[in-house]
Amino acid sequence: MTSEASELLEILWGRASTAPVSTSQLRVLFILEHSEGINLRTLADALGSTPPSTSRLCDRLQAVGFVERRPGAISRRELRLFLSRRGRSFLSELRLRRERALESVLAQMPAAQRTALLGGLEAFCAAAAAQIHEADELDIRTA
Incomplete structure (x- = not known):
């Protein structure tokens, strides 16, 4: 059932176009949204x-x-990555399209x-x- 639900969500969300970005690029945007200022x-x-592929x-x-x-505060050679205003707007619009697609399906279900x-x-x-919390704590303990 989880496989079928996952596939249906992919189809449903696929209709809420992610153009002009690929799936890999969309992952980058989501990561940057939650970890602004990270390096490459x-x-x-x-x-x-790999760093070259990511670059x-x-x-x-x-x-x-x-x-x-943007250059890093400590080392100007190190570049930090940030979402632009346009990138944030794109993610916001994408989420809105996906939510509308889900709401349409939910509206067809009995209360x-x-x-x-x-x-x-x-x-x-x-x-x-x-x-996720347990995995994060394990990562901290083993680091």
């Missing part, structure tokens, strides 16, 4: 990629005006099933947050 190496690690992704995002590179889904999603979010 940290971003590459988060993506599980090319950022080049394309900078070309469309979604990412800004009792929407209520049950809400309870299930709340439990899912709590379990996922706990798992």
